Amino acid sequence: MIKLHQFLTAAALAYIATTAVRAGDNAPAPAKIEPELIEFSSDGFAGAGAEMLRSALAGAQFIGIGEDHGYAGAPALVAAFAREGKPHGFDYYAIEVGPHSTAWLREKLRSSGVDGYARALEGRPLAIPFLNFREEAEVAAAFTADGKLWGIDQEFIGSPMIHLEWLAERAGSNTDIVIALFEKEKEAFAAGNQTAVLMATADNERWTQLRDIFAADAEALVVIDELKRSQSIYRSIFAGRGLENNLDRVELIREYFLSSYSRAAAGDQSPPKVIFKMGAVHVGHATSPMSTFDIGSLVEGMAAANGMDALHIAYLPVGGEQTAIRPSADGAFTVKPTTRGDTLRASLEAAGVNMTALDEGDGHFVIPLEPVRRSMGNKGLSEADDMFRFLVLGFDYLVTTKAGKPATPLATE
Template sequence: MKILMYAFCVVLLFTTFSLNAQKKEIQLAGYSFEVENLSDQKFIDFVKKRLENSQFTFVGEQHGIKEVGIFTNALYNIAQPYGYHTLCIETDAIAAEKIKEIAASSTPIDNAKKLHQEFQFSIPFYNNEDDYELFTNVVKKQGDIWGIDQTFMVQFRLNFDYIIKTTSHQPLKKKLKELKKEAVMAYQEAITNKDYNAPYIFKYDEKTHKDLLKLAKDEKEIEMINQLWNTKVIYAYNNITKEYYKNNNTRGQLMKSNFLRYYREAKKKNNTPKVIFKLGANHAAKGLTRTNIYDISNMASELAITNDMHSLHFVVMGITGKTATGNPFTPDPVVAFDNTKKFPEEVQKVLPTITKKYYVLDLTPLREHAYSSFSDAFKKVIFKYDVLVLVKNAEAFKGF
């Protein structure tokens, strides 16, 4: 036994020595390029090649910068010949439907502003003019918009209003009118007193939820009401019981089930529906995310493989610049940021050399060098995403 253990240790030491001896610095310049504009043919050709035989494409975004919407719009246009017509975003289904309805109108920006004025901060990531350029483009190209996330915490006003306007069941309509008034008052209290615990979500209880389910008469209404309870549970894990893993995992599972509802319906017309996702960077990562869950992106990557296709995962981050906070309690809705120290050391070395607006790094071919050449932080990026896009002097999106 001692001899075997000694032999094992010798092999292990030799292997470690060999890896260290082979370690060499890989120059990222051979795997990257810069463009000032996403209409540059170099960028278009790069994307086209990677879209071939793909089913799902993810844009993992830094929230609050307008270049992500510009990037997604450019990607959507390039992807049209490859069968991509659906955009999936980080909202619930009702918010996505409202966005699509507004984008199809003759004055989308004006109508989006009206919705925001009536239900302020109900749709947190898309209350801006820049993303509506993307949404109107999707609609003009006869595309669809899916919303797979939980209902936002101050969105109850909007969802109650939606069901009131769409239901034909008068008892349900009457009850929801009462609840909408409560939700509006709760939001005003939250804004006036800067109280995170004042929104109606914290008043929505199990009895109220069950009462609404008894009044609902069709499957769609029942599903919309159940989504309210799902978000109540998810926020409670974060704000009340501090069970952060449950918060992230339950939300991830909800996004998967919401996506599959859309997906199964789409399969009735096309056996392999193609979707572009615009989500927070963590939601777009393959494998175990930094919140220790296997998110919607990982499920989609495996689903594509079962269809003999693949998924494509971009992460788009600003280097420095300004971002919109999306926080109704902050005195300044736009703040400066500097991400330089947050990037892996290999990327930090490249930053001073970047001269154009967009820096594009192809991560996929770097994987064969990952274990002998790169830091642990960079390895995580290499295996979670396929392409890193850095934005120089990022701008905050133009909020309503």
């Protein structure tokens, strides 16, 4: 038999629970999350949202900017962080380009400026990824001092159009063999025939041939081996093994980043402060939609170990246009409407963000994502699509606009 005090306890608990549920049911809806207008350029930040980002700099060691490629606004955001971050010691910029390609573009920018670099890309506009846009090159040009610009990705599928030319200059009596490979590479890209490029066609016999030609050239052998390593990563994606591709690429990015970081730390005698910009899936500090822990997760722990923070910013417009890159006989660049803009806008609104100001103006707005996380709760997060959940959990702020502007190709042919 249930004793009186047990009955009374159960009744009291039931009453409390019922009251709590009713209070939750009757609670006012949470206040809307208000985006704040922000302007940014190489002069720094301005506008109501400027202080939101500026105040986060003092305690940060890393600033990661995750983008959807092909917008002019993302490099402008980097330029603003570089200006605002300079007094705090942000002297390094890591980019989504291979280290040997980065050495080439750094030398072109340093010796000839952006226009000279553009001329070097003529006839091979896809030799460099992402920094084949003028806005991107202008930002990188500010980091051409030795050791300040870090290339932390695999050598790009189009990069043999740089490296084969460089190798031909060192090939001696075998120059004709390497030049023939170089010309074949340019022809394949000009025709938009990715199945004919070196990264798709080179077999062990080809790599052995190149190693034999440069057997006495240690510097050339390093480049050849890095191209072969990059090819192995690409081949996973060619074969439909997406996760394997992602895991191997993330391992390489981590290796290159830590190598550059260690050299800078040894030279500075203190933890270097770094700005880096990559595709958004690489920059968030959460499991990415590609099922990987990427550089965004790596730097979070590194900063914490040094008593500092890592700042994660997403640049994702909800409207406008962006420049797409794809090898084609009709040209490598096309301007297209913003990808997934309507989906992102709807997700933000459903999560409690007041989109009125953004809908009414063409400027940029900054949205803090901590209140978005809290507004969504576990239920909202579990129901969100993979990319939006990653955005909300993996980033501190979102910078967006309804009027994204396409990036400007440096060379189109």
